[in-house]
Amino acid sequence: DQQVKQNSPSLSVQEGRISILNCDYTNSMFDYFLWYKKYPAEGPTFLISISSIKDKNEDGRFTVFLNKSAKHLSLHIVPSQPGDSAVYFCAARRGLQTGANNLFFGTGTRLTVIP
Amino acid sequence: DAGVTQSPTHLIKTRGQQVTLRCSPKSGHDTVSWYQQALGQGPQFIFQYYEEEERQRGNFPDRFSGHQFPNYSSELNVNALLLGDSALYLCASSFRPSGRRSTGANVLTFGAGSRLTVL
Structure with missing residues (x-):
């Protein structure tokens, strides 16, 4: 049962343009959402997160938007750079009142930024 | 500051055998989680250890x-x-913060992984 879904396996964007990566989730108990970036032969690295009490979080070129009613979040990268080319994973955590803090990951979106 | 280190990086086993993978956490961290990432999939939670005990477990067999x-x-x-x-x-x-509630994102630091091939 895939509770976090990334329906676009790949995305290609021109350098300098905006990259938009999408993520949908099904579990209303999720209270924290994270994006991880993964380069080949490396482990995923944390990029940005957002709490369910917010609808936007910004960190430099990266902005995450959360639409709780639609159970949808997106990662915007502006401007996109060739070094952003990687696989991006969306992840979610259930509320701590459930006693669990493990992450549920999507299947990833491979972003290619074309110079 | 060394991050999370895992060994071995690659290994090949045959069906029925047993395997042991090792992990050293990032300095200052006290909680270790293991995830399995099958080809074309996202990481799936196996279990988490804290204070030398299994604290949480995903949907994986014994x-x-x-x-x-x-x-x-x-x-x-x-x-x-x-x-x-x-x-x-x-x-x-x-790092598991004191008390029951986390003050922020459950930011995990990942190692590069151990790739297991079973023939």
Whole structure:
């Protein structure tokens, strides 16, 4: 049962343009959402997160938007750079009142930024 | 500052064998989680260790077991290997804040993984 879904396996964007990566989730108990970036032969690295009490979080070129009613979040990268080319994973955590803090990951979106 | 280190990086086993994967957490971290990433999939949670005990477990059979040592390092053991166990096994470490509630994102620091191939 895939509770976090990334329906676009790949995305290609021109350098300098905006990259938009999408993520949908099904579990209303999720209270924290994270994006991880993964380069080949490396482990995923944390990029940005957002709490369910917010609808936007910004960190430099990266902005995450959360639409709780639609159970949808997106990662915007502006401007996109060739070094952003990687696989991006969306992840979610259930509320701590459930006693669990493990992450549920999507299947990833491979972003290619074309110079 | 060394991050999360895992060994071995690659290994090949045959069905029915047993495997042990090792993980050293990032300095200052006390909690270790293990994830399995099959080809084309996202990481799936196996279990988490804190204070040398298994604290949480995902939907994995008892063939998957683990251990955490007093220095916070951890091992993942898989018995009776199946072809379907072929995957990248990721170790992630974090710091468990005092008290029940986290003050922010559950930011895991991942290692580069151990790629297991079962023939």
